[in-house]
Amino acid sequence: MxxxxxxxxxxxxxxxxxxxxxxxxxxxxxxxxxxxxxxxxxxxxxxxxxxxxxxxxxxxxxxxxxxxxxxxxxxxxxxxxxxxxxxxxxxxxxxxxxxxxxxxxxxxxxxxxxxxxxxxxxxxxxxxxxxxxxxxxxxxxxxxxxxxxxxxxxxxxxxxxxxxxxxxxxxxxxxxxxxxxxxxxxxxxxxxxxxxxxxxxxxxxxxxxxxxxxxxxxxxxxxDVAGIYSTDPRLAANAKPLAEISFNEAAEMATFGAKVLHPATILPAVRRGIEVFVGSSREPERGGTWIRNRINNPPLYRAIAVRRDQTLVTLHSLQMLHARGFLAETFATLARHKISVDLITTSEVNVALTLDKTGSDSSGEGLLSDQLLTELAEHCRVQVEQNLVLVAIIGNRIASTPGVCRQVFEVLEQVNVRMICQGASPHNLCVLVNEQEVASLVAALHGRLFEDLSA
CATH class of the missing domain: 3.40.1160.10 (Acetylglutamate kinase-like)
Incomplete structure (x- = not known):
């Protein structure tokens, strides 16, 4: 070595x-x-x-x-x-x-x-x-x-x-x-x-x-940016640069759309405890953000990430009702087509999945081929919605801190939310919304969670 x-x-x-x-x-x-x-x-x-x-x-x-x-x-x-x-x-x-x-x-x-x-x-x-x-x-x-x-x-x-x-x-x-x-x-x-x-x-x-x-x-x-910000400054004028964040926070941010990092970058760094620095080549004197294995006193809310070009696939089948194997068959089909599912929610007879274009290959080819849709349609009804946006609130202890949902839902009151995921990870709360609602939603969330001292 x-x-x-x-x-x-x-x-x-x-x-x-x-x-x-x-x-x-x-x-x-x-x-x-x-x-x-x-x-x-x-x-x-x-x-x-x-x-x-x-x-x-x-x-x-x-x-x-x-x-x-x-x-x-x-x-x-x-x-x-x-x-x-x-x-x-x-x-x-x-x-x-x-x-x-x-x-x-x-x-x-x-x-x-x-x-x-x-x-x-x-x-x-x-x-x-x-x-x-x-x-x-x-x-x-x-x-x-x-x-x-x-x-x-x-x-x-x-x-x-x-x-x-x-x-x-x-x-x-x-x-x-x-x-x-x-x-x-x-x-x-x-x-x-x-x-x-x-x-x-x-x-x-x-x-x-x-x-x-x-x-x-x-x-x-x-x-071309001086580190990682609490959100995209183009969406929230008061977005702040972050001096340091943890590997867990960075992995969540990268996964949910932070453009300064590729989602997989964190994996080798975590395996070996290698620190990662993000800074501006145009203005290196401004410093940047250090990503470390552990940091002291991580905050409840760290950042808001945005990932565009989301596809929501809803599968409906009465076979799900008190039955076994439906999800296994669905995921086996997706695996054969090299499809990675991001978020998932279920009800008695429906499964909603989000897919992301960054999961496609380097040529940018789409994820949902006609062959895949045909195979899924053999055992369920398939509905596809595209051009959605995932807004992810990144932080720590989100799943175990009382009041988080109240603060977020107050902002979401007038928003048409297509999907919500919370609880699987202590580091995020995600909502799927229409493209036209993203700018105002991110600005409002940032103001409520990062700028409002009474929050």
């Missing part, structure tokens, strides 16, 4: 979006010699362009998308003075994007999609390493696929933890002793040497997995 001084720094798309952002991010690495492993996302906007490219048939539109991607990469390359070695690699990756996109017009293979999507991170790592070298920092780019071994579920691959730990010690750890290594988030490789992706937002997860494998002391998530 490495010494206990390694910090893994992950930079999101906005932190590597252009030459100015790259320079600011490189300065953060130069400010602390413990930051020896850097994990980068694709430059801001590139992944969206690549996702669009995976479904394009028109040669004209394909050419325009490739041109837009090339423009983003070449602007950063030009700012570096077009070093010949880096330029050759970027040119090769752009050519590879063109070939893959043309093949995808004929073959809708998910394996081809993953290989195309991976090109964004591969470009970013080259440009970031070159920026570090220009700032006098000894840095190299490393292909994370050498160590990030996954299964073959393209679009949302599952990491193989033992293999990653072994390969990281074998191939990556020796490189970190006297230089900075820049590698890619989001991507991996299966046992057949095919490129895979971990799903949208998987760069955070990649950073935490590598930190776990290498025995790092911290993971730093550098983004």
């Amino acid at each position: 490495l010494s206990d001084s390694l910090v893994v720094a992950k930079f999101g798309g906005t932190s590597v979006a252009n030459s100015e952002a790259l320079a600011l991010s490189a300065a953060i690495i130069g400010a602390d010699t413990r930051r020896r492993l850097v994990v980068v996302s694709a430059a801001g906007g590139v992944t969206n362009l690549l996702v669009e490219l995976t479904s394009v048939i028109s040669a004209e539109l394909r050419y325009q998308l490739l041109k837009d991607i090339a423009t983003i990469q070449y602007r950063m390359l030009d700012a570096l003075g077009r070093p010949a070695d880096v330029a050759a690699i970027i040119d090769g990756l752009l050519s590879r994007m063109a070939v893959l996109s043309e093949r995808l017009a004929e073959d809708r293979s998910k394996a081809l999609k993953d290989e195309l999507l991976a090109c964004g991170e591969l470009c970013s790592s080259q440009l970031f390493a070159a920026t570090l070298r220009q700032q006098g920092i000894n840095a190299i780019s490393f292909d994370v696929r050498t160590v990030m071994r996954t299964d073959s579920y393209f679009g949302r691959a599952e990491p193989q933890l033992e293999m990653i730990a072994h390969l990281a010690q074998l191939h990556l750890a020796p490189l970190l002793k006297d230089q900075v290594v820049v590698t890619q988030g989001f991507i991996g490789r299966d046992s057949e040497q095919m490129t895979t992706t971990l799903g949208r937002g998987g760069s955070d997860y990649s950073a935490a997995l590598l930190a776990e494998a290498l025995g790092a002391i911290a993971v730093e998530i550098w983004t």
